[in-house]
Amino acid sequence: MTPDSPTRTYRRLSIEERRSQLLIAALELFAHRRPEDISLDDVAERAGVSRPLVYRYFPGGKQQLYEAALGSAAEELQQCFDEAPEGPPTRRLARALDRYLAFVDEHDTGFSALLQGGSVVETSRTTAIVDGVRRAAAEHVLRHLDITTPGLRLRTTVRLWITTVEAASLIWLDEGKQPDAAELRDWLVEQFVAALVATAARDTETATAVRTALALETADGPVASLARRVLPVVGDAAHLL
Amino acid sequence: MTPDSPTRTYRRLSIEERRSQLLIAALELFAHRRPEDISLDDVAERAGVSRPLVYRYFPGGKQQLYEAALGSAAEELQQCFDEAPEGPPTRRLARALDRYLAFVDEHDTGFSALLQGGSVVETSRTTAIVDGVRRAAAEHVLRHLDITTPGLRLRTTVRLWITTVEAASLIWLDEGKQPDAAELRDWLVEQFVAALVATAARDTETATAVRTALALETADGPVASLARRVLPVVGDAAHLL
Numbered sequence: 001m002t003p004d005s006p007t008r009t010y011r012r013l014s015i016e017e018r019r020s021q022l023l024i025a026a027l028e029l030f031a032h033r034r035p036e037d038i039s040l041d042d043v044a045e046r047a048g049v050s051r052p053l054v055y056r057y058f059p060g061g062k063q064q065l066y067e068a069a070l071g072s073a074a075e076e077l078q079q080c081f082d083e084a085p086e087g088p089p090t091r092r093l094a095r096a097l098d099r100y101l102a103f104v105d106e107h108d109t110g111f112s113a114l115l116q117g118g119s120v121v122e123t124s125r126t127t128a129i130v131d132g133v134r135r136a137a138a139e140h141v142l143r144h145l146d147i148t149t150p151g152l153r154l155r156t157t158v159r160l161w162i163t164t165v166e167a168a169s170l171i172w173l174d175e176g177k178q179p180d181a182a183e184l185r186d187w188l189v190e191q192f193v194a195a196l197v198a199t200a201a202r203d204t205e206t207a208t209a210v211r212t213a214l215a216l217e218t219a220d221g222p223v224a225s226l227a228r229r230v231l232p233v234v235g236d237a238a239h240l241l
Numbered sequence: 242m243t244p245d246s247p248t249r250t251y252r253r254l255s256i257e258e259r260r261s262q263l264l265i266a267a268l269e270l271f272a273h274r275r276p277e278d279i280s281l282d283d284v285a286e287r288a289g290v291s292r293p294l295v296y297r298y299f300p301g302g303k304q305q306l307y308e309a310a311l312g313s314a315a316e317e318l319q320q321c322f323d324e325a326p327e328g329p330p331t332r333r334l335a336r337a338l339d340r341y342l343a344f345v346d347e348h349d350t351g352f353s354a355l356l357q358g359g360s361v362v363e364t365s366r367t368t369a370i371v372d373g374v375r376r377a378a379a380e381h382v383l384r385h386l387d388i389t390t391p392g393l394r395l396r397t398t399v400r401l402w403i404t405t406v407e408a409a410s411l412i413w414l415d416e417g418k419q420p421d422a423a424e425l426r427d428w429l430v431e432q433f434v435a436a437l438v439a440t441a442a443r444d445t446e447t448a449t450a451v452r453t454a455l456a457l458e459t460a461d462g463p464v465a466s467l468a469r470r471v472l473p474v475v476g477d478a479a480h481l482l
Contacts, residue, residue: 020384030480043392148314153421153428156412163400163408171397178393187394191401194439198431201470224481229442237455240465 004225022047026069031107035066035121065120067129070114074129077103081140089144089213090189090222095139097165097185111164113174115166137162144188145209153203161192190226260298263288267310272348276307276362307362311355313371318344322381326400329452330385331430331463337381338406338411338426344421345410353414356407378403386450394444402433 013021025047029038040062044051059064080099083092104111114122116129138158143152150158165188172184179187200207217223256264268287270279281303285292287316299306321340345352354360355371379399383391389398406429413425420428441448456465 011310039369039374060262152416156409159412160405160408163270163404167401167404168397172401183443187440190439191436195432195436197471198435199428200474201431201467202428207474212273213475214475217478217481219481221481223478226439226442227475227478227481230438233438233441233448233451233454234468236452237458237464237468240455240458240460240462240468 004173009198017051022049022054022057022065022071023069025075026065027110030066030069031110033109035062035110038062040065041169044089055191057089063121063123066124070126070129073107073110074133081137083144085144088221088223090216091187092192093141093192094185094222097188098181100165101169101181104173105177106205107171112170115170118120126128134159134162134166140160145213147205147209151203151205153199154206154209156200157195157206161195162179163229164188164195186222189222193223193226263290263295263298263306264310264313266336267306268311268314268348268351271310271314272305272351274350275354276303276360280304281306304362306313306365308366309366311367311370314348314351315374318374319377320380324385326385329458329462329464331339331434331458333385334382334430334433335426335463338429339422342410342422342426345414346418349414353411356411374406375400378406382415386454388450389447392444392446394440395447395450398436399439400449404437405429405432405436427463430463434464434467 018227022043027041029042029046040054042067044054047054054065055061058068077100080103081096083096085092093104094104114126125223141158142155144146144155147154168184169186171177194211196210200210214223247342261283270283270287280297281292284306285295286435288295295306298303299309309456318341321344322337323338326333355363355367378394382402383396386395388395409429411426413419437447437451437454441451455464
């Protein structure tokens with residue numbers, strides 16, 4: 001950073017602006033390095049302010065700053081899930097996943113460090129923030145399936161798909177972001193369709209939700225494409241029917 | 242425990258027998274209470290020996306005893322996966338899952354505490370033991386699919402199903418072991434079939450593995466049953482084909 005870069009100027013900021021500036025600096029650092037490798041000096045330098053000023057805003061030090069940055073990242077992530085309840089459900093899911101995967105791409109190291117656990121800054125509060133995001137994700141999915149009070153089987157299927165998305169994101173980061181985000185997104189949508197259809201085979205509530213969702217899908221959409229590619233794979237198994 | 246119960250007698254045991262006796266006592270305790278709620282006194286009392294004797298075998302105290310007990314549980318768990326490579330693959334998977342779910346049922350509290358993380362006894366060594374079990378599970382599944390060097394897509398699908406099994410087990414414990422273990426087992430098998438078929442739709446290696454596996458399935462088996470129950474659910478979606 002050069003001495004005259006914009007963030008180094010000490011222009012007067014309101015309390016909220018200053019707090020937000022420090023959180024942005026912290027998020028940028030926590031995104032690409034593990035929390036244990038970041039000091040308050042790094043945050044101060046990144047924001048172009050003094051260390052005491054960081055302490056004035058976050059008297060709890062790095063732990064408080066980390067939790068505030070995580071809370072702010074969690075809000076950003078939850079905004080990824082917002083999607084109008086219109087059009088084929090798999091299209092909505094694909095758009096939300098695009099935004100989610102862009103977030104994962106942007107916060108790669110911090111995302112891995114947070115979710116792989118064992119970090120020095122992990123507390124019951126950070127766990128609660130992460131669980132809140134998972135719960136919000138599941139609620140969004142169920143809302144798009146027009147379900148308000150899901151039974152155990154449907155609820156579990158959705159929760160497990162959220163777990164799959166999270167674990168797949170970690171594997172994706174671990175594999176150097178291979179395959180590309182668009183393929184990962186399409187594959188995650190297909191895995192959701194497959195999981196839901198399999199649960200529908202033993203749960204009437206899920207079967208109704210699947211029928212309703214399928215009626216909104218189109219012949220040029222992801223479900224139709226999946227069906228056309230699945231049929232040749234299972235086509236030889238006529239002995240099972 | 243009464244004073245004259247067998248484990249209270251101080252009969253001479255070999256070093257290995259004594260060590261094994263202490264591990265069994267520790268495992269019984271760690272299975273049903275969180276590690277932080279167990280003291281070495283509890284272990285000594287359970288095994289019917291003195292506290293110094295426990296320390297003689299485990300000079301590292303509770304941490305060392307916990308890791309040794311976990312290693313012993315991990316071996317037990319890996320034995321659940323052993324299954325002859327004969328017959329319909331879903332039957333083999335169902336039998337391995339039966340043994341796995343019996344293990345989860347038996348070690349319920351310890352299983353949850355271990356996998357939900359944040360425990361005081363969690364270290365890089367305990368994480369490595371758990372990861373070793375996950376890796377072994379994935380290798381077993383791939384071996385039954387006749388795959389030795391899986392590509393990224395198939396490898397990821399299997400790893401994510403292992404994650405699903407683990408997460409489903411935690412939800413199952415959390416929901417008071419509902420639905421019953423047999424239904425959970427059948428549902429996990431069906432979810433695996435669905436995930437694999439969906440991946441086969443975009444990956445030739447997986448498609449070959451699925452075709453080979455389907456040829457070994459029978460008309461009275463789990464895949465046929467799933468197919469018969471899926472068809473009515475998707476039957477109305479002819480507009481997609």
